[in-house]
Each structure stands twice: as C-alpha cells, then as structure tokens.
Amino acid sequence: MEVVLAETLNIRKTYEKQNLFTKKRDQVSAVNGVSLKIRKGYSVGLIGESGSGKSTLGRMMVGLETPTEGQALFRGQSISNISLRQMRPLRRNIQMIFQNSSSVFDTSYTVGESIAEVIKNSEKASKKECLEKVETILEQVGLDALYAQRYPKELSGGQRQRANIARALVLHPEFVVCDEPVSSLDYSLRKQILTLLNDLRNKFGLTYLFITHDLSCVPYVCDIMAIMYAGKIVEQIDLKKNSMQNALHPYTSLLFSCIPAKVPAERKKCTVESIIDTTVIPDSKYCCRFFPRCPCCTERCTNEEPLLKEVASGHFVACHIV
Amino acid sequence: MQYKTKQGVQSENKALEIRSLSLDYIMQDQSIHAVVDLNLVARTGKITALVGESGSGKSTVALAVMGIQDKNAVIPGGEIYLAGTDILSMPKKGLRSYISNHAGIIFQDPIDSLNPLLTVGEQLVEAVLIHEKITKKQAFTIALNQLLAVSLPQPEELMKKYPFMLSGGMCQRVMIAIASVFRPALLIADEPTTALDVTVQAQILHQLDSMRKRDGTAILLITHDLGVVAEIADDVCVMKDGYIVESGTADDIFSNPQHTYTRQLLAAAL
Amino acid sequence: MQVKIQAVKRSNARFCSSHGIINRIFTQKTAVFGLLIVALIIIIAIAASVIAPNDPLKVNMSMRLKGPSSLYWLGTDNLGRCIASRLIWGARMSLIYSMCVLGLMMAIGIPIGLLSGYAGGRIDTFIMRTIDIFLSLPTFLMALAIAGMLEPSVKNMIIAMASVWWAPYARIIRGMAMQTKQQDFMLAAKAAACTHTQIIFRHILRNIAPPIIVMATLEIGSIILAIASFSFIGLGAQPPTPEWGIMLSDSKEFMQTQPQLMVYPGIAIIVTVMAFNLLGEGLKNAIQN
Numbered sequence: 001m002e003v004v005l006a007e008t009l010n011i012r013k014t015y016e017k018q019n020l021f022t023k024k025r026d027q028v029s030a031v032n033g034v035s036l037k038i039r040k041g042y043s044v045g046l047i048g049e050s051g052s053g054k055s056t057l058g059r060m061m062v063g064l065e066t067p068t069e070g071q072a073l074f075r076g077q078s079i080s081n082i083s084l085r086q087m088r089p090l091r092r093n094i095q096m097i098f099q100n101s102s103s104v105f106d107t108s109y110t111v112g113e114s115i116a117e118v119i120k121n122s123e124k125a126s127k128k129e130c131l132e133k134v135e136t137i138l139e140q141v142g143l144d145a146l147y148a149q150r151y152p153k154e155l156s157g158g159q160r161q162r163a164n165i166a167r168a169l170v171l172h173p174e175f176v177v178c179d180e181p182v183s184s185l186d187y188s189l190r191k192q193i194l195t196l197l198n199d200l201r202n203k204f205g206l207t208y209l210f211i212t213h214d215l216s217c218v219p220y221v222c223d224i225m226a227i228m229y230a231g232k233i234v235e236q237i238d239l240k241k242n243s244m245q246n247a248l249h250p251y252t253s254l255l256f257s258c259i260p261a262k263v264p265a266e267r268k269k270c271t272v273e274s275i276i277d278t279t280v281i282p283d284s285k286y287c288c289r290f291f292p293r294c295p296c297c298t299e300r301c302t303n304e305e306p307l308l309k310e311v312a313s314g315h316f317v318a319c320h321i322v
Numbered sequence: 323m324q325y326k327t328k329q330g331v332q333s334e335n336k337a338l339e340i341r342s343l344s345l346d347y348i349m350q351d352q353s354i355h356a357v358v359d360l361n362l363v364a365r366t367g368k369i370t371a372l373v374g375e376s377g378s379g380k381s382t383v384a385l386a387v388m389g390i391q392d393k394n395a396v397i398p399g400g401e402i403y404l405a406g407t408d409i410l411s412m413p414k415k416g417l418r419s420y421i422s423n424h425a426g427i428i429f430q431d432p433i434d435s436l437n438p439l440l441t442v443g444e445q446l447v448e449a450v451l452i453h454e455k456i457t458k459k460q461a462f463t464i465a466l467n468q469l470l471a472v473s474l475p476q477p478e479e480l481m482k483k484y485p486f487m488l489s490g491g492m493c494q495r496v497m498i499a500i501a502s503v504f505r506p507a508l509l510i511a512d513e514p515t516t517a518l519d520v521t522v523q524a525q526i527l528h529q530l531d532s533m534r535k536r537d538g539t540a541i542l543l544i545t546h547d548l549g550v551v552a553e554i555a556d557d558v559c560v561m562k563d564g565y566i567v568e569s570g571t572a573d574d575i576f577s578n579p580q581h582t583y584t585r586q587l588l589a590a591a592l
Numbered sequence: 593m594q595v596k597i598q599a600v601k602r603s604n605a606r607f608c609s610s611h612g613i614i615n616r617i618f619t620q621k622t623a624v625f626g627l628l629i630v631a632l633i634i635i636i637a638i639a640a641s642v643i644a645p646n647d648p649l650k651v652n653m654s655m656r657l658k659g660p661s662s663l664y665w666l667g668t669d670n671l672g673r674c675i676a677s678r679l680i681w682g683a684r685m686s687l688i689y690s691m692c693v694l695g696l697m698m699a700i701g702i703p704i705g706l707l708s709g710y711a712g713g714r715i716d717t718f719i720m721r722t723i724d725i726f727l728s729l730p731t732f733l734m735a736l737a738i739a740g741m742l743e744p745s746v747k748n749m750i751i752a753m754a755s756v757w758w759a760p761y762a763r764i765i766r767g768m769a770m771q772t773k774q775q776d777f778m779l780a781a782k783a784a785a786c787t788h789t790q791i792i793f794r795h796i797l798r799n800i801a802p803p804i805i806v807m808a809t810l811e812i813g814s815i816i817l818a819i820a821s822f823s824f825i826g827l828g829a830q831p832p833t834p835e836w837g838i839m840l841s842d843s844k845e846f847m848q849t850q851p852q853l854m855v856y857p858g859i860a861i862i863v864t865v866m867a868f869n870l871l872g873e874g875l876k877n878a879i880q881n
Contacts, residue, residue, distance in 0.1 A: 049519035049520070049521060049522075050490070050519055051489075059779075062783065064779055064782055064783060084782075084787065084788065085787070087785075088785045088787070091783065091784070091785035092785075095783060096779075096780075096783050098776060098779070098780060100776055103775055103776035103777060104776050104777055104780045105777060105780070106777045106780075106781070106794075106795050106798070106799065107799075108798050108799060117781075117784055117786070117794075118784040118785070121784055121785040121786055121790075122785055156376075156377075157376060167780070167784070168783075186375045186376050186546050187375075187546045187547050187548060187587070187590065187591075188375055188546070188586070188587055188590040189590075190590070190592060191590050191591075191592055192590075194592070213519050213520060214520065214592075215520070216592040217592065220592075254521060255520060255521065257524075258520045258521045258523065258524035259520060259549070260523070260524075260527075260547070260549030260550055260552060260553040261549065261552045261553050262549065262552055262591060263552050263576045263577070264552050264555075264572045264573050264576055265573070265576075265577075266552070267552065267553060267554075
C-alpha cells in the first residue's frame with residue numbers, strides 16, 4: 001500500500017483587492033482548485049508557464065503560504081492553517097529548494113552558518129556535530145567542505161545552487177519541493193544539477209515535487225508529469241506506464257512544439273504564427289481556461305469546465321475533445 | 323565591393339565586423355581581461371549566435387559595440403566596424419548618433435528595460451523623435467506601424483498601456499519595436515529569451531527570424547542556450563573566458579565540433 | 593580567467609563584511625577627516641580631567657575676561673573661569689548627553705519599528721497611527737514644552753527629546769523591516785523552522801543594522817545642536833555645568849565687547865557637528881557600494 005505523502009484537497013489561492021470607492025473586487029486567482037496526490041517514492045514534475053500558479057501551489061504544499069480555500073496535507077495532517085509553532089516539528093520532513101539561489105541566503109551569514117541554522121532549529125546538536133553534518137552534506141552535493149566558511153556572494157551561480165540544495169537536504173527530509181532549481185543556471189550546469197538531484201533522491205529516498213517550465217528537465221528526476229495551466233492541472237501522465245510523447249491535451253502539444261531543436265537539422269518551420277495575447281484567461285468557472293488559445297475548441301469548451309478523467313492507466317486529461 | 327545604401331557606405335554583407343578586440347576591466351588592485359583578441363563577423367540577413375557561459379565576456383562585447391560599456395572598461399586595442407566605419411576611432415561627437423542609427427540592442431529582462439513611468443506609446447514616440455525631426459503625429463503613426471510590424475495585437479490600445487500591464491513576451495516585442503524602429507543594420511539581442519517561457523520564447527525567436535528575412539537585419543544573438551542556437555542561428559561563435567574558441571556555421575558546429583569546450587557544451591545539453 | 597574573477601568576487605565579498613566597510617571608509621578623504629576629528633573629540637572627552645589645564649568650575653573674579661595666556665590657553669570668561677577647560681569638559685558633556693538621547697531614541701524606536709514592520713496587519717496600523725500622531729506635532733516645540741513643564745534639568749531634557757524623536761526612526765525602521773521581510777531569504781528562514789523571534793533578531797535586525805548605524809551617526813550632529821539650543825534657553829543643562837550651550841548663553845551679554853566668548857563654543861559645536869556628519873556620510877557611502 002503506497003503511502004500518500006503530500007496531498008492537496010481542492011486547493012485555491014486568490015489574491016483580492018477591493019477598490020474602496022467603487023466597491024469593485026479585483027480578483028486574481030493563482031490556483032483554482034487543484035487536488036494533487038503525491039505518493040512516497042513517486043516524484044512529480046509540475047510543468048507550467050509563468051502565471052500558471054505552479055510556484056504558489058508549491059509554496060502551499062510546503063506550508064509557506066496559506067490557501068484561500070481547501071487544504072494541503074502532509075501524511076494526512078493539515079498544514080495549511082496551523083501556527084508557526086505547530087509547523088516547526090514538521091519542517092524536518094518538508095523542505096523547499098528555492099529558485100533564486102542568490103537571494104535565498106542571508107548575506108550576512110556564511111554558507112556554513114546558514115546550513116547550521118537549519119540543523120539547530122530542529123534538533124539539539126553540539127557545535128562539533130553541527131559542523132560535521134554541514135561538512136558531510138556539502139561534500140555530498142559536490143562542494144568542498146571549505147565552502148562552509150564562504151559568504152554566499154563569493155560563490156558562483158552553480159555553487160550557490162548546490163549550497164541551496166545542501167541547506168534543504170541536510171536533515172534528510174521526506175518531501176522536497178524544488179521550485180525551478182535549474183532555471184537561473186547556465187545551460188551547461190543544468191545537467192550537472194539535475195543529475196545531482198537524481199542521485200540524492202536515490203541516496204536519501206526523497207520524493208520531489210519538481211516545479212519547472214522546461215519539459216526537458218522532467219525525465220531526469222520525475223516519475224509522474226503534471227501540466228498546469230491557469231491554476232489547474234490539465235494533464236497528468238505516469239511516465240513509467242506511458243510515454244511523454246503520448247500527451248493528449250492541446251496545451252501539452254503546444255508546449256512540445258515550442259521546445260527548441262537539439263540540432264539545426266531538426267529545426268522546425270515555426271508554427272507559432274498566431275499571436276495569442278497571453279494575458280487573456282477567461283475568469284469563469286464554467287469554461288475551459290485554455291479555449292481562447294486552443295486550435296480545436298468546440299462550443300462545449302466555452303460552456304463547461306472539463307474535469308480530469310482517466311484515458312489510460314496513469315494518464316489523466318482535462319479536455320472535452322479527447 | 324563597397325556600395326552606398328541610404329544608411330551610408332556598407333561593406334559587402336558585413337553589418338558588424340570586429341577585429342582583434344580586447345577589453346579590460348580596471349579594478350582597484352588588478353585589471354581583468356574580459357575580452358581578448360576577439361574576431362567576429364555578423365552578416366546582413368543572417369543570425370550570428372555568440373555562445374558562452376556566464377563570465378565568458380559575451381555581454382561585454384555587446385556593450386562595447388553599442389558604446390555603452392562600463393566606466394571601468396578600457397579598450398587597449400582592436401577595431402569595431404559597424405556598417406563599414408570603425409567606431410573606436412570615430413570622434414566622440416557624432417559617435418552616439420552613428421551607433422543609434424546603425425545598431426539596436428535588446429536586453430534580457432524586458433520589463434526592467436522599459437521605463438515604468440512612461441506608456442509604451444510615449445517610449446516608442448520618443449525613440450522615433452530621437453532619430454528624425456518630424457511632428458509628433460507622424461511619429462505616432464510610425465510607432466503604430468512598428469507595433470504592427472512586431473505582430474502585437476490592438477496597437478492603439480497598447481500604446482496607452484504601461485509596461486507593468488504587459489506580459490514579459492509583449493514587453494520584449496515592444497523592446498524589439500523600439501530597437502528596430504528605423505531598420506538598423508545590426509540588432510543585438512543579449513539573452514532575449516532567457517527570462518521568458520518556452521511558448522513566448524518560440525514567438526520571439528520567430529519574430530527575430532522574420533525580421534531578418536523581411537528587412538535584412540543582421541542579428542547578433544547572445545545566449546548560453548544551445549537550443550536557441552540550434553533553432554535559428556546561421557553562424558555560431560563559441561566564447562570562453564574572453565576568447566573565441568571556435569566559430570563556424572551552425573551545421574558545422576553541431577555536427578562536427580572541433581574544440582573540447584564546444585564538445586563539452588554540446589554534451590551538457592539536456 | 594575564471595580564477596581571477598573568483599578572486600575579485602572574494603575580495604568584493606570581503607568588502608561587504610565589516611572589515612571591508614572600514615576599508616572603504618579609508619578611501620574617502622572627507623570621511624577620514626571626519627573620523628579623525630570625531631576620534632579627537634572622543635579622546636578629549638575621555639581624557640578631559642587630564643587634558644584640561646584648570647578646573648572648569650573655579651570662579652576667579654580677579655581674572656575675569658582676560659586674554660589667552662600660558663595658564664589660561666583661551667583666556668577666561670566673565671566669571672574668571674578658564675574657557676579652554678570649559679570647552680574640553682563641554683566636549684564630554686555634549687557627547688554623554690547626546691549618546692543618552694540617541695540610546696533612548698533607539699531603545700524605544702527600534703523595537704516598535706521592528707514589531708510594526710514584521711507583524712503587519714492591525715498591530716502595524718495601530719502603531720503607525722500612534723507614530724503619525726507623534727509626527728504631526730512639531731517635535732522641537734513638543735520637547736520644549738515637556739522640558740518646560742518638568743523641572744529644567746539635564747535628565748528631563750533627555751527624556752523630553754527622546755520621547756518625541758523616537759517616532760521618525762520607528763517609521764524608517766518599520767519601512768526597512770517591511771522591505772527585508774519581502775526578500776526571499778525570509779521564506780527560506782521560515783522553511784528552516786525559525787521562530788518569529790529568531791527571524792526578527794537573527795535576520796531582519798542584522799540586515800538593517802548598517803543603515804541604522806549610519807542614521808544614528810548622522811543624527812548625533814542634530815542632537816548636539818538641539819542640546820546646545822535647549823541649554824541656551826535654560827531648559828537643559830543648568831549653570832555652572834560646563835556645556836557649550838550654556839557657554840553661548842552666558843556670553844550673550846558680551847557679544848559686542850568680548851565676541852570670543854561666543855566664538856569659541858560656537859566653533860566647537862560647528863566642528864563637532866560637521867565631523868559627525870562627514871563620518872556619517874562616509875559610512876553611508878561605504879555601505880551602499
């Protein structure tokens with residue numbers, strides 16, 4: 001029986017502003033009712049563009065943001081509306097690798113001190129034990145133990161990201177949300193970091209929620225792929241049972257078609273002719289959010305919101321056409 | 323063969339030619355050789371990609387060509403022929419207007435590159451009026467046409483909007499519109515799609531591609547992403563630590579890389 | 593070349609630690625000048641009992657209004673007291689009083705500002721409205737009024753000034769706390785299971801400490817001027833305390849005949865205020881770069 005590690009129950013996040021004079025409410029929904037189950041040992045890749053709500057969802061699942069509706073659970077326990085004090089013991093097992101490595105560290109402390117802070121907050125360890133743990137984790141992420149005395153500004157982008165990973169994994173958490181860990185890195189470093197993440201996953205038995213906008217990262221660390229658009233999951237594929245190429249949702253096909261070629265010979269005559277105003281997303285609950293951009297939308301798509309349905313084993317699509 | 327165009331004398335096909343360029347950054351106690359003996363050619367109607375990691379000096383080259391390099395930067399030697407004339411030996415007086423008439427540049431973060439306090443229309447009109455002495459109304463029409471040329475929808479509405487109201491992709495198109503308003507011979511794109519999503523990236527690359535086909539603009543595309551290079555570049559120069567280690571056509575570089583560094587870069591592809 | 597860039601990065605990082613800031617101060621001539629004068633004033637203040645040639649309080653009516661001599665370096669005032677000694681002891685008084693005012697202001701302003709900026713919501717609104725009330729009152733007149741209502745003394749002057757002047761600092765500190773709260777490392781600190789107290793003291797305060805120090809240094813000048821003004825009108829230090837403001841006040845009657853009695857303390861105030869301002873500007877530039 002597989003353990004459900006992290007789960008969301010119809011979670012929503014909306015940001016609201018009320019104009020005091022006209023009393024008109026300006027609502028921006030970041031996440032619109034997502035129910036995602038992450039089982040232990042099955043890492044999920046969450047793919048979406050900016051504005052799809054994937055980072056917000058990731059933060060809600062780590063307990064760094066409170067949802068407007070619904071809940072996020074960890075091992076069956078709700079982490080959404082609990083106080084900081086109640087959350088603290090859970091932090092051992094839920095961690096996050098942040099996107100922007102340069103701003104994640106407090107620049108007034110060395111790398112070693114920042115990592116030691118994580119250890120000291122969760123367990124009583126002597127100075128020597130702390131130091132040992134810091135050095136061990138730094139070596140496991142591929143940094144020399146000497147880097148513990150360096151300030152974050154003294155490290156290169158790739159080294160800072162490794163230090164970021166070290167900080168998140170030093171307590172061997174069970175569930176780690178990786179928020180675009182390789183997006184801000186140079187092309188040549190991405191493969192190294194992804195390989196590192198995969199090795200650590202196997203070594204420590206971690207489960208990832210890997211958030212990215214780059215489809216090509218997914219096969220390295222993920223077992224399940226989930227595509228997110230406008231705050232909803234539109235497709236979910238279990239990569240062990242199905243291939244990524246069997247994706248059915250029109251948005252997934254669009255994402256695939258926009259991936260740049262690997263060599264000039266594979267260059268596509270670009271098919272993205274029509275210019276779609278990407279800021280226009282229908283706000284209604286009663287239609288498919290992708291219909292303004294969809295090449296094959298029908299009238300049903302404008303009236304009825306499609307729900308995730310299973311089209312093959314481990315393959316779910318939210319679309320009326322398939 | 324030299325021939326005159328309405329933009330001045332141009333050497334055959336070479337919108338930009340850099341010969342033996344060196345650039346040093348003078349810091350407090352040392353000087354850093356950011357660019358060393360660089361040779362590069364960007365031909366009219368072709369997309370030349372300058373590839374390298376962070377710190378290789380590729381952005382420095384772009385800034386030097388546009389004449390907007392850091393105060394600490396010193397150019398000990400080399401020549402930069404922009405549309406036939408060496409801008410490093412030009413007198414300071416006419417330099418600014420010469421460069422802005424023959425080259426445009428777009429940067430990585432489109433929202434930060436635009437002035438947040440002015441509307442899109444105001445910024446475009448300002449760019450037009452710098453180049454030509456015409457009335458505001460005429461400038462406005464040119465600006466509208468430019469927005470249509472970069473395939474932005476509903477240009478009249480767009481002119482009234484502020485940069486923060488637009489998405490990253492739309493801002494980048496506005497930047498392209500501003501940089502190419504008078505069809506410069508060279509357009510430098512410094513990591514134009516790094517901060518953008520993959521669908522928007524495809525649109526912007528398509529936009530750059532159609533610009534060079536329609537107007538014959540030479541595009542110097544600076545990037546660290548080999549996927550982008552494979553997608554649209556014609557010629558490629560690989561840069562490492564201030565040196566060009568290898569250059570050639572895109573087909574050659576991808577199918578038959580000679581230098582170890584180029585091979586490493588290709589092997590690092592996902 | 594990669595190694596070179598790393599080396600430069602490392603030295604830049606050192607720049608940003610406290611040793612680096614001190615180094616950067618030394619590169620600015622005006623800041624060094626200010627630092628030297630401040631250091632000189634502090635030394636004079638500490639060693640006042642050793643340096644001063646005479647007892648600043650000793651009245652000697654036979655020696656009144658004499659010119660400079662080997663015994664009385666700057667001459668004597670209207671009561672025969674040594675001007676030089678009074679100036680030297682005045683330095684000590686000015687520094688002590690201004691440090692007290694500054695200390696109190698920060699002791700009230702920093703916690704309130706931090707709490708307001710970090711907590712947000714209703715607590716923030718309540719504190720901000722309180723600060724707004726304090727800010728809407730003319731601060732100098734308020735301080736005067738308080739000092740006037742209580743019995744005139746140094747202690748009451750310090751309390752009066754600090755009780756009104758903490759407000760602008762609390763507001764600035766609140767702004768800085770709010771800005772720091774937005775940064776990414778705050779999320780990381782929460783993910784690292786830090787408590788609220790740990791976040792405020794270990795992260796926010798440590799990051800806003802440099803600008804607070806700059807503000808404090810720049811403010812000392814204004815405080816010294818204010819103390820002198822209070823003493824001038826009799827609401828601060830009381831005679832016969834050797835304080836520069838009192839010296840100015842005493843010499844009012846002799847402005848026409850013995851202008852030097854006013855000039856000496858005046859110059860002392862100007863030089864001290866200017867020195868602290870130059871030092872503060874230097875610190876600000878060193879931290880910003």
